[in-house]
Amino acid sequence: MSSPSSTLRTARHMFGIAWHSDRASVVVIAALAVPQAVAIAATGLSQRWIVDKAHAADGRFVPGLVIAVALGVIAHTALAAGGRTRDNYQFDVTDRIDLSVNREILAAASTIPTLGHLERAAYLDRLALLRRHTRSLAGSCWALGDTVTAVISGSLSLWLLVGINPLLGILAVLALPPLWAANRAQRRLAEARTATAEDQRLEEQLHRMCIEPDSGKEIYVSGAGPTLDHMADTARLRVVTAVLRARVGAIGWQLLGWLCYAAGYTGGLILTARMVARGEASLGELMLVITLGSRLRSQVHLTVDGISRIADAGHVTGHYLWLREYAQAERSVGTLEAPVALEHGIELRDVEFTYPGAAEPVLDGVDLTLRAGTTVALVGANGAGKTTLVKLLGGMHAPTAGTITVDSIPLRELDIDAWRQQLSGAFQDFVKFQLPLRHTVGIGLLSSLDDEAAVTRALTEAGAMPIVEGLPDGLDTQLGLLYQGHEISHGQWQRLALARALMRRHPLLLVLDEPTAALDPIAEHELYEVFIRQARRERGRITLLVSHRFSTVRNADLIIVLDGGRVTEQGTHEELMAAQGRYAALYATQAVAYQ
């Protein structure tokens, strides 16, 4: 839950979005709030005057009666038609604010240069809660306005009631328990939602896995569907139970609050009826107490509702501000331009890295020199830290100790966006962009998205032209089944991912992190040979290959063996074979297997 001042700040920000998107609608909403604020009091007054004037007229025509009736008609129209019109406008503008807020969230989340917010469960929970409740954030500016309108409306009613008997002012005090109860209910509900955020994500993900083609296949074969479904249902049940418990508890407290008010209202009616009997109040005044006393309940309800919506928005505001502040804090402080071509290379000195929240470092004491114009191969068992090292080189995480320098400039001093624009990479967990083929590949370099020559060159280098030739509409073939496109094999998708990585013509660092795992060893070997030859031609770049197949990387200029986050061996294939260490042993084992 955020502080009232930050909730106010967010509400002001939302109002700013509304104002910029549709001023006319905002003016209509604000203008209609004024008659809404006075309409209930006017209805009460009109009824009081109608009863008193009709009583006094004794069958004669009294002009005051006409005025009282006219006031009642106007007030009723303002309340019914005005309210509906205002709701419709608010709904429409809230939709637009919601869209802007969603865009802001996506922009903030996607421009954070590091990966922490996408890898830590606590951060993912906050993002999921934020995405799910943007509407209450968007509506926070109206919630404030609605609350102020309800408070003015309620105060006018109270003023009229107190004018009849000051004791009726107690009704305002009795309206406080329902207010308190609603606030408490909202808090408990928000706590229940936060406590079960991980279960909500789990349930969504398990159900999504069951209906997505990639995961669905494995689930179908293993017969794990019912078990996963059961796990999802159990997670859902935990969420529903926690929320229901919070709601039931809230209803109990709210009921108690409303009972207090109902007792006060009944007391107020008895008090006024006795005053009428004693001649201390008119029948019209009794009418006013009946009308406004019962309406005061709904006015308090509207105030409570407004406050609940503000409290709800306040809770989401906490996540919203966190994301903005986190994005700000994680923003790269580096300002230096990345070099156009590498002169010396990239150096890692005593680099250590521990994932946030983890107890042990994943990389420890890593000392490496990746010379410009060379091909470097990174090998090691699963979990050795290869991908983590790649992430550090891409600036997706900062080392927890030690330094990485690019041509002697510390990586953290480089403008991270400029650095990323000089990188290119293909990874084992590639994305299947279900787009027309030319865009599936062209997206690797947005400035050349529609450059047919560039796309064709990248496809040729990745050995993917046969895929294009086999498709009905060539480069324009829509890929994937999501949009009734043409499905291709996993290995073919991977070739396209590789072509995407090759869209950038002269990257300073080309990372190929097992992007060929779905290809057969001969195809992988051929491709890596192409990359190694290319890398030797271009002096200003480094090509970093990650692979488990030692035979494919043997021609690299430098082979680095990572073991448990430490560099245990490094050198050329010949040097490492001569050293007769772990590399030589593993190479020999794989070579025998291939023979």
Ligand SMILES: Nc1ncnc2c1ncn2[C@@H]1O[C@H](COP(=O)(O)OP(=O)(O)OP(=O)(O)O)[C@@H](O)[C@H]1O
């Ligand atoms: N996002 C993360 N948060 C916390 N720990 C992580 C994260 N990613 C990886 N790790 C830890 O870091 C270790 C190294 O992982 P990494 O992915 O770098 O290994 P790798 O050598 O690339 O493995 P593989 O060959 O299986 O791809 C893993 O054992 C894992 O425990």
